[in-house]
Amino acid sequence: MSPSLSRRRVLSLATAAGGVAALSACSSGAPGSAALVRSDRPVLTHGVQSGEVTADSGLVWTRADRPARMVVEVASDPSFRDARTITGPDLVPSADGTGRVRIPAAPGPVTFYRVRADDGRASSEPVVGSFRPAPTDGREVRFVWTGDVVGQGWGIDTARGGMRLFDAMRAREPGFLLHSGDTVYADGPLEETIVLPDVSTWRNVVTPAKAAVAQDLDGFRGQWAYNLLDVPYRTFAAAVPTIASWDDHEVTNNWYPGEVLTDPEYDRERRVDVLAGHAAQAFAEWMPLEPGRSADPAGRVYRRVPYGPQLDVFVLDMRSHRGPNPAAAAPGPSPILGAEQVRWLLDGLAASRATWKVIAADMPLGIVVRDGGTGIEAVANGAPGAPGGREGEIAGLLAGMRERGVRNTVWLTADVHYTAANLYTPEQAGIAADPFWEFVSGPAHAGAFPASPLDPTLAPQQVFVRAPDRADVSPAEGFQHFGEVTISGGRLRVDLRDADGVGLWSTTLDPA
Numbered sequence: 001m002s003p004s005l006s007r008r009r010v011l012s013l014a015t016a017a018g019g020v021a022a023l024s025a026c027s028s029g030a031p032g033s034a035a036l037v038r039s040d041r042p043v044l045t046h047g048v049q050s051g052e053v054t055a056d057s058g059l060v061w062t063r064a065d066r067p068a069r070m071v072v073e074v075a076s077d078p079s080f081r082d083a084r085t086i087t088g089p090d091l092v093p094s095a096d097g098t099g100r101v102r103i104p105a106a107p108g109p110v111t112f113y114r115v116r117a118d119d120g121r122a123s124s125e126p127v128v129g130s131f132r133p134a135p136t137d138g139r140e141v142r143f144v145w146t147g148d149v150v151g152q153g154w155g156i157d158t159a160r161g162g163m164r165l166f167d168a169m170r171a172r173e174p175g176f177l178l179h180s181g182d183t184v185y186a187d188g189p190l191e192e193t194i195v196l197p198d199v200s201t202w203r204n205v206v207t208p209a210k211a212a213v214a215q216d217l218d219g220f221r222g223q224w225a226y227n228l229l230d231v232p233y234r235t236f237a238a239a240v241p242t243i244a245s246w247d248d249h250e251v252t253n254n255w256y257p258g259e260v261l262t263d264p265e266y267d268r269e270r271r272v273d274v275l276a277g278h279a280a281q282a283f284a285e286w287m288p289l290e291p292g293r294s295a296d297p298a299g300r301v302y303r304r305v306p307y308g309p310q311l312d313v314f315v316l317d318m319r320s321h322r323g324p325n326p327a328a329a330a331p332g333p334s335p336i337l338g339a340e341q342v343r344w345l346l347d348g349l350a351a352s353r354a355t356w357k358v359i360a361a362d363m364p365l366g367i368v369v370r371d372g373g374t375g376i377e378a379v380a381n382g383a384p385g386a387p388g389g390r391e392g393e394i395a396g397l398l399a400g401m402r403e404r405g406v407r408n409t410v411w412l413t414a415d416v417h418y419t420a421a422n423l424y425t426p427e428q429a430g431i432a433a434d435p436f437w438e439f440v441s442g443p444a445h446a447g448a449f450p451a452s453p454l455d456p457t458l459a460p461q462q463v464f465v466r467a468p469d470r471a472d473v474s475p476a477e478g479f480q481h482f483g484e485v486t487i488s489g490g491r492l493r494v495d496l497r498d499a500d501g502v503g504l505w506s507t508t509l510d511p512a
Contacts, residue, residue: 041122042068045097046228048115048129049237051244051288052305053176054105055134058241060113061100061288064091064124068117070099076106078128080114091117096221098285105133129238132175135308138489143307144169144240146482147180147362147414149227151249151446152472155190155204156230163227163445165480166236168501172484177240178313180414180442181247181362183287184223186214186279188249189265196474205229213252215269217278223250224286243305244287245315247362247415251279254371256322276320302341304348310487312354314345318363318379325375328389336363336379336390342397350404355511356492357406358485361413364440365394366422366460367452369415378415380455387431391457398426398433398458407434407512410492412483414442417449418467419481419496421505422460429459437509439494441483447472448479464496464505475499 042064049061060072070088073080088101105111110130117124135141149163156162169177190210194202204210207229209222228234248255252266252275259272269275283289301317321338328334337345349357363369369378376382379390387395401409420440426433438460451467454460468479480499485492495506 042066042117042119042124044115044117044124044127046225047234047238048113048127049288050113050129050131050241051176052290053131053134053241054306055136055308056105057102058105058111058131058133059100059102059288059290060088060115060129061098062091062115062117062127063096063098063286064117065097066119067092067097068119068124070101071116071118071123072101072103073114073126074103074106075112075114076108076110078112078130080112082106083114096282096285100288100291102290109133127238131241134175134306135310137308138310139308141308141311141487142172142174142484143176143178144172144174144482144484145178145180145360145412145414146442146444147247148182148249148417148443148446149184149233150190150210151182151185151188151417151443153188153190153194153204154202154446154475155206155210155226157203158205159203160476161232162230163233165444165482165499166230166232168497168499169482170232170236170239171501174240174484175307177236177242178358178360178412179242179244180360180412181245182249182415182446183244183246183283184227185249185446186220186223187252189213194474196476200476202474202476213265214278215266215275217281220278220282221286224282242288243313243315243360244283244289245317245360245362246283246301247319248377250283251276254325254375254377255319256324257320258324302344304352306354309353310355310490311358312348312352312356313358313360314348315360316345316362317341318361322390325371325377328376329374329381331388333392334389335393337393337397342393342400345397346400346404346406349401349406349409355408355490356487357409359409359411361411363415364413364422365411365438366424366454366458367416367420367440368455369452380457382453382455384456387457391455395426395431395433395458398436399431402432402434408492409436410485410494410509411436411438412485413438413440416440416452417443417446418451418465418479419483419504420451420465420467421463421494421496421507422454423463425459425461427459429457431458437494437507439483439496441481441496443480444482445475445480447474448477449473463507466496466498466504
């Protein structure tokens with residue numbers, strides 16, 4: 001018996017083992033993966049992840065193939081000579097075998113952690129990860145952001161290096177990844193092969209969960225499990241913490257609360273609110289999110305993540321609190337954040353003492369993104385003149401930021417599957433708000449699309465854009481992107497980069 005587990009705990013885990021079938025093949029990954037190979041000891045099926053890192057701690061995640069206790073060693077050296085042991089939660093079928101525990105940061109610039117699962121009889125092979133704690137002083141801060149993973153049918157092609165953009169981001173040694181939504185495509189089934197324009201063949205790894213749209217809890221769980229089968233993605237997750245948001249494809253394309261789907265693929269469940277509940281639970285289980293502050297029925301997605309004296313990150317949820325997409329095309333008011341989230345954001349921005357306030361939006365403000373022929377998916381409604389639809393709520397937010405003396409804000413987003421830099425000057429359109437930048441990046445591993453038009457309501461100017469000239473360009477042709485933010489000496493620099501990490505465009509902003 002492991003000395004870290006009591007006899008009562010062993011009996012408890014043995015009882016839970018009766019439900020081990022709930023750790024389904026659907027969510028465990030591809031046939032032949034470690035998750036499906038039973039042995040006489042537990043197996044950590046999808047590596048480790050970290051997230052929500054502060055100056056003195058970080059959240060560590062893992063998943064086991066059977067009921068077991070999560071145990072983490074923490075050290076300041078990769079040899080683990082000075083390790084201390086933290087006992088985590090039980091990894092049980094009701095949470096799909098996943099669990100997380102907040103661990104203290106070790107002394108020094110990098111915290112190393114080693115995770116194992118202990119079922120009271122044997123321990124798994126350990127898996128090692130690391131993170132950089134947030135600074136407590138004015139040291140340089142660097143992070144990356146992107147969005148849209150495994151979209152438009154472009155899955156893991158191992159012969160092409162998998163999701164290689166994650167290797168390029170890891171090479172930049174960022175403090176964290178801001179994942180700006182569409183962390184999975186639950187509505188995007190994969191085909192095994194796709195013939196490309198150059199007549200070569202794209203070959204997807206396909207799991208049961210990725211062969212159809214997700215309609216139940218196990219189907220949604222399998223979406224996040226699939227991404228962690230990719231070696232670059234899994235290696236990145238073990239080395240770089242994630243601050244995750246969500247958008248539409250975690251549930252289904254362009255969804256809004258109360259919607260009922262008509263797509264025939266949804267033959268078992270068409271109520272979006274039911275699908276969103278399953279998706280929220282899977283998101284909370286499979287992403288390194290703080291319990292109670294994540295996308296679950298009792299929590300929320302929007303939150304503030306402090307990262308030292310130079311940076312506060314305000315993660316928005318532009319999905320869960322919106323009105324119907326058809327109503328957003330009408331002149332009357334329509335929410336996208338909702339009154340409660342707007343108040344929270346204004347209060348948080350006004351109270352923040354960080355030099356820079358990054359507003360992490362899962363959709364752009366001034367780029368026109370439509371939902372079919374009659375609806376609006378994002379904020380901009382494509383009509384000039386006074387703010388209408390969701391634009392009114394955003395215009396009021398921007399005016400409120402000026403009234404409360406909020407300075408040094410930058411908006412970061414993804415969603416549109418190209419990269420761009422947009423400078424907004426709302427006052428030129430008669431809105432009493434300060435100028436601000438919105439930087440767009442992505443996709444990380446999905447189809448790339450041409451640039452969409454800008455709406456004049458908030459007076460945006462597209463200073464830079466890189467996008468293909470046709471729709472759904474595969475990752476094999478490039479046009480995959482991430483952005484990088486560096487804050488040093490109070491100045492904020494933004495670099496827009498391609499899938500190889502090559503810089504495409506940059507600017508440096510001085511604080512007010």
